[in-house]
Amino acid sequence: FTPPGSACAMIFGTNVTAAAPGSAQGLYLIVSDLEAARKELLGRDVDVSEPFHDAGGNFIGPDEPYLFGRRRVDGVDPGRRSYRSFASFSDPDGNGWLLQEVTARLPGRVEPAGTSFRSSLELAAALRRAASAHGEHEKRGGGHDDNWADWYADYIVREQSGEPLPS
Structure with a gap:
């Protein structure tokens, strides 16, 4: 958007x-x-x-x-x-x-190296989706994830490029 x-x-x-x-x-x-x-x-x-x-x-x-x-x-x-x-x-x-x-592109629709956002609203929406998914990741792992920033970044890049999302 x-x-x-x-x-x-x-x-x-x-x-x-x-x-x-x-x-x-x-x-x-x-x-x-x-x-x-x-x-x-x-x-x-x-x-x-x-x-x-x-x-x-x-x-x-x-x-x-x-x-x-x-x-x-x-x-x-x-x-x-x-x-x-x-x-x-x-x-x-x-x-x-x-x-x-469209929150996650189908494979082949976006190049992973081309991850970008056209606005702060678009980036904020991606961060909210990553935060929600990361919360589930932490529940499965049984606690706080010190590498949350790396996990968010991986999630957002994979989401935009249509790659399988991390779990």
Whole structure:
């Protein structure tokens, strides 16, 4: 997710497609924190749907049933799996957008050496996910982990590059 002035904030007033206004449906805006993206759009008076996930458990097939609610289950994906939670909205021209939360990239989508963050919000979200996973790691290990900083760094790099996460 990027802050004001970024891709999210700039989709309005920008020609994304040469298609007739309202004819582009299923445009994706990938965000690392669905709630933060919804909050930003709602703050800009955009009518954004509540979070939802696919009724079938896998978001496959044409986008139209998801944009207009026929295959939606209320709330984020129960397992908080990456690529599975959405919200939708229409831009001022009537084009249909899907916000899709991606917290861990699939293998091959990001190079490990290319780990970077576009904003402090994005880094903070990654740190919160690492902290939560690290808490479970400490429970399994039976106590405090003095190498927590190394563990967090490894977790965040693996998450961004789509590698298996440490346990």
